[in-house]
Amino acid sequence: MDVASPSAAGLRTFYDGLFQAYGPQRWWPTQDADNPRFEILIGAVLTQHTAWTNVEIAIAQLRDAGPLTAESLLAHADLPALIRRAGPHNVKAKRLRALCEWFVARGGFEALAGMDTPTLRGELLALHGIGHETADVILLYAFGRPSFVADAYAFRIMERYGWSAGARNYERLRKRVEAVGPVDDAPFYDELHALIVAHAKQRCHKSWPDCRACALQARCAQRGVNAVR
């Protein structure tokens, strides 16, 4: 099956359309002004298959229990109880411990800043419970690396737009977008991901997308869309 790929100009038009519709999204939301990057690191795990409101509660409980650092989290014998609101707490506690142990062993943000992005992505993907989407969220928002988060919302919108078809393949879509996206421009990918999430929630719904009011309608192929609002 032929699969159209975005061009650099096409991706910019797509981004501009969403930006004009929704404005700056100012991601990633954090509570801890002292250590926001570490909060993003653990928030990326806590938010797996869980509503953000529950993640905020879990992070607030962690903050009440001690400083939001890898060392502090590893010292919590009751870590599963502290994050109970964020879904399967035993599973996520195990994932958080693996992430924190790696973070400490690698010397924290300062030491990891010297690691190139492919190596850093590979190390994250080798950790227990870290898949492609979580790895790219961490790379982008915690490490400021230009990475495209090819999540389910991105697939839905880009498939409909005409940029992806056939079997979904995370790495293929990520690389297609990064191949034409601006080089070394993490703020672009930061905003792009947040805008895609906003668009998926406000217009390009899973069922009955609101195409008549969509900022992308003039260029969207509406592939696979059978009914609109």
Ligand code: SF4
């Ligand atoms: S025109 Fe419809 S299908 Fe295309 S991006 Fe907009 S809401 Fe989604």
